[in-house]
Amino acid sequence: MNETISTILGHRSIRKFEDKPLSDEQIKTIVQCAQSASTSSFIQAYSIIGIKDAEKKRRLSAISGNQSYVENNGHFFVFCADLYRHSLIGEQEGREVLDSLESTEKFMVAVIDAALAAQNAAVAAESMGLGICYIGGLRNNLEEVQEVLSTPERVIPLFGMAVGYPAQDPGKKPRLPFSHVYHEDGYEQDLTVYMNGLEEYDREISAYYEERTSGKRRDTWSSQIAGMLEKKSRLYMKEFVTKNKIDLK
Amino acid sequence: MNETISTILGHRSIRKFEDKPLSDEQIKTIVQCAQSASTSSFIQAYSIIGIKDAEKKRRLSAISGNQSYVENNGHFFVFCADLYRHSLIGEQEGREVLDSLESTEKFMVAVIDAALAAQNAAVAAESMGLGICYIGGLRNNLEEVQEVLSTPERVIPLFGMAVGYPAQDPGKKPRLPFSHVYHEDGYEQDLTVYMNGLEEYDREISAYYEERTSGKRRDTWSSQIAGMLEKKSRLYMKEFVTKNKIDLK
Incomplete structure (x- = not known):
């Protein structure tokens, strides 16, 4: 087994970090790894926002249900589906691109692009001895996340990623057969x-x-997941996405 | 720079493979790596279909616009957003989960889960000296992909991934600044x-x-992308997704 595979198989989410920020060089390497992921037809429909500001981290932590590791980590990234630059390009090039941008297909493309980039970032960070935790909790209130991050239209924050030096050593959770x-x-x-x-x-x-x-x-996986799914969460999402001009047409 | 980061930074899509199938052990390692990715609230809302059957590969290649590397590779994977098992669990556990499953939020969760798994698979394959190419072209006709793969409702094939021993050595394409x-x-x-x-x-x-x-x-990136976006492609996607009971509510 090579080092990369052993890094990937060794993944578990880290929810407690040492009080030690990532260096700018580490951040740059992680983002460059994210950018090296495949992207649909070279569209590069995502962007990444790194948070250093303590007050912004505190607000994002509150949105995510007061998860302390959103506030306390080595660095916090937010991965966004981003079709903003593509709308600017359309204008600049005098091409009619909005029907395309406002389609379910392009929404999927942007979400997939962002996720591929994020997972490269995760593996890169873990290969450097860092730990990571994805934060879907940002989707509890994306209106407020947008306010914190000053994102323009056609940019949908999808999830965060807390990265840092692990201060815990949890076990791996068994996956589906x-x-x-x-x-x-x-x-x-x-x-x-x-x-x-x-x-x-x-x-x-x-x-x-x-x-x-x-x-x-x-409890079993079935009961845990059925219980989670019975709670109707984030049902505002469709309205939010279409309001932000990544329409689900 | 460690080996993992150099693998990730060295990525370029491979579109020509040697005529040499992956071993079952290689396939298993790649899928196990995919499964090790993070998953939203442990939901594991994806599945992977591997294609060995030559006729099925031929049909998937035709759907993707006759890309030869969909047919000729070491192995072909299809990554699917999958909420089918979650609807079965809901029934079994007597919980009302359909409102939740048929929401834009859970559609996003399933798409992200599948993409994170896929990117782990990609990095794992590349670390083994294999090359990969994502195949978004499957989305040209997902109805037919479903027929080829016999997928049940609530399973949306998202993209393919051709994997194999590289028979070309293309350069890396520069990414956005x-x-x-x-x-x-x-x-x-x-x-x-x-x-x-x-x-x-x-x-x-x-x-x-x-x-x-x-x-x-x-041509510039702007003109290339604006030209691509001007073509209205795959505008059937919303209808397809909702018809398959991953509703965009």
Whole structure:
């Protein structure tokens, strides 16, 4: 196993960091790695905002449900889907690009572009001995995130990423069985096989929680996820996205 | 610079592969790396379909605009946003999850989850000396992709990834200036600074194309992208996504 694969397989989210900022050189390397990711038809439909300002970090932490590691870390990145520059280019080049920009397809392109860049940043940071945690909690209130970051229209902040020197060493959480996530030549059509895979995984996760909590927590993945999904969260998203002129047409 | 960072910075898409399939062990390692990526609230809302069947590869290649490397490679992966298993879990657990699953927010979550997994797969493959190319062209006709892959409802194929032993050695394409993609503490608000960055990049890309084509091609990034965006492509996407019960509510 090479170093890169062992870095990737060793990933676990870090939620407690030493009080030590990343150097500008580290930040630059991480962003350059993000930029080296593939991008759909060379569109580069994302941007990254790094937060050093303590008050801004505090506000982003409050938005994310007061997760302390949003405030206390080595650096905090926000990854945005960004079609703003493409609208400027359209104007400049005298081309009619808005129908294209305001489509579900281009929204997907921008979200995927941003996520590919982010994961390169994550792997790069981890290869440097740093820890990371994605912060989807920013989506609790993107209006306020936009205000904090002064983003123009057609820029949708998607998630944050706290990066820093790890001050904890949590275990890895078992993932869905390989056979459940990876299918060959077509999706698994046998519902019994499919549900058996879920059951197997539920037993594994239940044992994992039980062991980690000395028997206090025993829930399965299915019950945890069904409970989470029953809560209707962030249902303002469609309105927000279309209001920001990345329309879902 | 460590090995991982040099792998990431060295990325360029490979569009010509040796006629040599990946081993099952290589495929397994790549998928396990994909699964090690972060996932929003542990939801794991994606799946991966690997294609070995020659006829299926041929059909996917035709859908993607007859890109030969979709057919001829070491292995072909399709990454899907997948909320199918979550709807089954909801039923099984007797929880009302459909409002949540059929929201723009969960669509974003599933797309991001799939993209993070894919980029881990890409970096892992490249670290093994393999080359990769993302294939967004599958989105030319997702109805047919679904038919080829027999995917159930709530599964949206997002893009493919051709992987294999490189049979070419293309150069790296310069990315947008660092200062254009990365902002500190807030988005760049000075339009002159912003447009100057684009101009600088246009000169760089123009010189890059001119050199690579011995003077035959000189277009800028702005003109290339504006021209691409003027073509209205894949405007069926919203209808497709909602029809597949990942609703954009």
